[in-house]
Amino acid sequence: MRRSARVKSRGLQPERTSVIEPARIEEIQERVRDFVQALRKAQAPAIVKLIESYTRGFTDATQVRRSVTALAKHLEHCREHPDELPDMPIVHIAANRLEDVCKDALRAGVIFAARPTLVARSGRKLAVVAGALAVGAAILAAPVILTALGVDFADLHLARETGKIELPQGDQASVAVSVLVEAAEPAAVRGVEIFPRDHCSHELRGGGSCKSVDARYWVDGKLPTFELRLPKQAYGLLFAVADPELIGRVGKSTVLVAATEDTPEGIYRIPLEGAFLGYQPARCGILERIKETCIPRRVGPDARHEDMPVPTVVVEVVRGDPTRTVGEKRRKQAMATEQKRKAEERASQIAGALSKIKAVMDDTAKTLRKKRFEEARGRIDKLTLLFAPLDALAAEDALVDAVPVEVEEVRARFEDMRSELRAFEDRAFDQAFKMLAAKENKDRSEAELMGGVASRMHISRQYMEAIYTMHADEIEKRMDQAEKARLAHVRAAKAALEQRCGPLPTDTWKNVESYLRASFRRSKVVLSECLTPRLSDADCWSVTCDFKDILPTGETEPDIVTAHKWTFLLRNERIVRHTEQRHTEQPIDTL
Numbered sequence: 001m002r003r004s005a006r007v008k009s010r011g012l013q014p015e016r017t018s019v020i021e022p023a024r025i026e027e028i029q030e031r032v033r034d035f036v037q038a039l040r041k042a043q044a045p046a047i048v049k050l051i052e053s054y055t056r057g058f059t060d061a062t063q064v065r066r067s068v069t070a071l072a073k074h075l076e077h078c079r080e081h082p083d084e085l086p087d088m089p090i091v092h093i094a095a096n097r098l099e100d101v102c103k104d105a106l107r108a109g110v111i112f113a114a115r116p117t118l119v120a121r122s123g124r125k126l127a128v129v130a131g132a133l134a135v136g137a138a139i140l141a142a143p144v145i146l147t148a149l150g151v152d153f154a155d156l157h158l159a160r161e162t163g164k165i166e167l168p169q170g171d172q173a174s175v176a177v178s179v180l181v182e183a184a185e186p187a188a189v190r191g192v193e194i195f196p197r198d199h200c201s202h203e204l205r206g207g208g209s210c211k212s213v214d215a216r217y218w219v220d221g222k223l224p225t226f227e228l229r230l231p232k233q234a235y236g237l238l239f240a241v242a243d244p245e246l247i248g249r250v251g252k253s254t255v256l257v258a259a260t261e262d263t264p265e266g267i268y269r270i271p272l273e274g275a276f277l278g279y280q281p282a283r284c285g286i287l288e289r290i291k292e293t294c295i296p297r298r299v300g301p302d303a304r305h306e307d308m309p310v311p312t313v314v315v316e317v318v319r320g321d322p323t324r325t326v327g328e329k330r331r332k333q334a335m336a337t338e339q340k341r342k343a344e345e346r347a348s349q350i351a352g353a354l355s356k357i358k359a360v361m362d363d364t365a366k367t368l369r370k371k372r373f374e375e376a377r378g379r380i381d382k383l384t385l386l387f388a389p390l391d392a393l394a395a396e397d398a399l400v401d402a403v404p405v406e407v408e409e410v411r412a413r414f415e416d417m418r419s420e421l422r423a424f425e426d427r428a429f430d431q432a433f434k435m436l437a438a439k440e441n442k443d444r445s446e447a448e449l450m451g452g453v454a455s456r457m458h459i460s461r462q463y464m465e466a467i468y469t470m471h472a473d474e475i476e477k478r479m480d481q482a483e484k485a486r487l488a489h490v491r492a493a494k495a496a497l498e499q500r501c502g503p504l505p506t507d508t509w510k511n512v513e514s515y516l517r518a519s520f521r522r523s524k525v526v527l528s529e530c531l532t533p534r535l536s537d538a539d540c541w542s543v544t545c546d547f548k549d550i551l552p553t554g555e556t557e558p559d560i561v562t563a564h565k566w567t568f569l570l571r572n573e574r575i576v577r578h579t580e581q582r583h584t585e586q587p588i589d590t591l
Contacts, residue, residue, distance in 0.1 A: 025058050025114040028068060028105060031098040038094040042086035050074070058114045065111050068102050075099040079532060083490075096532050161269070161312045165257070167237075169265070169320030172218075172258035174242075179251035179274040180309040188299050190278035192244045192251035194310055196226055197271035204271065207231035216240065218256050222338055228268050235262040237315060239270055251276060251308070259317045268315045274308035281305060357386045357410055364417055373424050374463045380421055383414055428457045428464060429471045433478065494535075501540030502572035505533050508543050512568055515575045516547060523549035523562075533570065541570040544581070 032055055039048045054071040057063030075095055078085050085091050105111050160180060167173050183189050200210035209229045216225040220242045229236030237259055244253040251274055280303040284294035364379040432453045435441055441449060447461070454464035468475075505511070509530055516525040530545040544567045551560040565581040 025064060025068075025105075025111060027101050028071075028098070029055070029058065029114060031094070031101050032071075035091075035094040035098045038088070038090045039086070042088045042091050044086050044091075047085070064114075065106070068105055068111060072099060072102040072106060075102065082534070093531075099532075160309060161314050163314070164267070165313070165315045167257060167259050167315050167317050169259050169263055169317060170261050171320060172256065173315075174219075174254050174256050175313055176252060176254055177272065177311055177313065178253075179276075180311065182249035183246065183251065183276045184281050184305065185279045185299070186246070186249045188279035189246050189276050190301065192246045192253070192274060192276055194241050194244050194251065194253040194255075194272055194274045197273045200226055204228075204269075208269075209236075210271075213238070216258075217338060218242065218258075220254075220256070223256070228270055230264060230266050230268070233264050235260065235264065237263055237268045237270075237317060239313070241272075246276075255313050257313070257315050259315075259320070261320065263317050265317050265319060268317065270313040270315070272310035272312065273306075274310045276305040276308065277301075277303070279303050279305060353386060354406065354410060357383065357414075360386065361410070361413060361417070368417060368420055371458070373421060374459045376417075376421055377425075377463070380418055383417075387411070387414065425467045425470070428453065428459070428467050429474070431456070432464060432468050433471075433475065437478075437482075493537075497535065497537060497540075501535065502570075504535075505541055505543070505570050505573045507573065508533055508570070511570070511573065511575055512543070512545050512547075515568065515578075516549075520549045523551045525549050539569045543568050543570065 032051065036048050036051055039051070051071070051074075054067050054074070057067035075098060078095055079099065082092065085095060162175055162177065165173055165175055177194065179192065179194070183192075196210055200212055204210055208231055211227055211229075213225050213227045215222050216238060218240055223240040223242055225238055225240045227236045227238055237257060239255060239257045242254045242256055244251065246252075253274075255270065255272070257270070278299065278301070280295070280298040282295060282297040288294045360379055360383055364376055364383065367373075367376040367379060432450060435449045435453055436446060450464050450468070451461045454461045457464070509527070512530060513525070513527050516527065526548045528546040528548065530543055533541045533543040535541055544565065546563070546565050548561050548563050551562070553559055566578045567581060568575050568578045570576065
């Protein structure tokens, strides 16, 4: 137990009582302010933010002890890893003092929480009052809002559905649907869209589901396709929307439906909605006027009049006849027609692309043979753009023929050229990175170093900088590797130092007290304070302590008291020597 540093006339203050009293948070808050002030002087905002996060629980009786414990553990970690704090004595001293008061408070058993500020208490009460007012306002405003949104409760019971379509498994059918509201500005309409309600983004009423699937071949060609499933079913009804058009003021379209052999029997309801393209009507209801968010009328290609009602298509899937697969035959016929069209179009595109690619490729080969890599880079980039249509064709589905052999040969030749250019750029980057990372070049500018490498590689400095930028991922990778190597070296050096100097001394107070008694045999020594031991390469463990020696002079004269501040050097928990920083002599009556 640490002894008191105060000295009374003709004697010492009695030791602390063993009764543990509850600790108050005010002293910790004061030390936190000192520590934060020191960190701000050292310009360490990230650590300030972390320390302040621990103090949020100081006003909560259920969280105060946990906050103090977390703060103490973080300070202990900083003490063990001093390189994580700014290298300023004021910061380390404030951290040590804050750690000491936190540990004293935790040893007390109970920590009284700090009283919340007046602003916090007032804010809590205002939040309760505001919440009550908001609930009341919402209840009163609900009828007004529903009326402003155009909700007509008399129209809710109306069912907007088509007649039931009976569809055998393995067959397909179609039904015409119309938008139930006429276009407000038919002259501005550029098109009409009919699609699944909310684009199949929400679960349907009754537990069913709707999702987008791969495009499917229908009688009208390949169309975006959706699948509607009944609850707890793995397969569903396929449908698509074809040929949307505006006839007068009315939008119409055809809904194609198909039931596979795996589609379960049952009634399927396909919810739809529409939109007119080309205009957006003005909207300024009661709510918009109050909030000043009225939407003005717009006309243009990106304007849409959305949320138009469309009848729900009702389909009843029934058991199919295995010998009658009309829908599958139609689908295969549509697939064959589409395949033939794509093959012809694709052959024409490949022929046109190859003629351009070969011309640029021959020119690129000449520049590479002459080692004009900077000029070759521009041609390689142009070839990449020219190959894009061929890549898109190669990525199409398997219904078209394989890529011609001639295309594969040209692609292989292009890859060889690109590999040769990439190898040169990798060599240039490697030289530039070594020059920039070399310690002897730290005082030279980046532009000068880049210019030197560019001159040796016979390219311009702008191209050299572009190469260096293109290797951003490699730069980050190498820097991470260098940092990991540096940290491993630091950890190894620290481990070797601790092995030479021993672990963190645990009986520093006792060892210093014994050392001082042996040094001041004629005086009485009172140890006041010892800081936390610090580890250094030159002196191993060092600890700075304040103490006084009291030399009695007799009954007629006051005792001579000398205040000292010594730094003790320890190795393997033993004091090997000390250095004296200051001492002051004063009579005991002035203490």
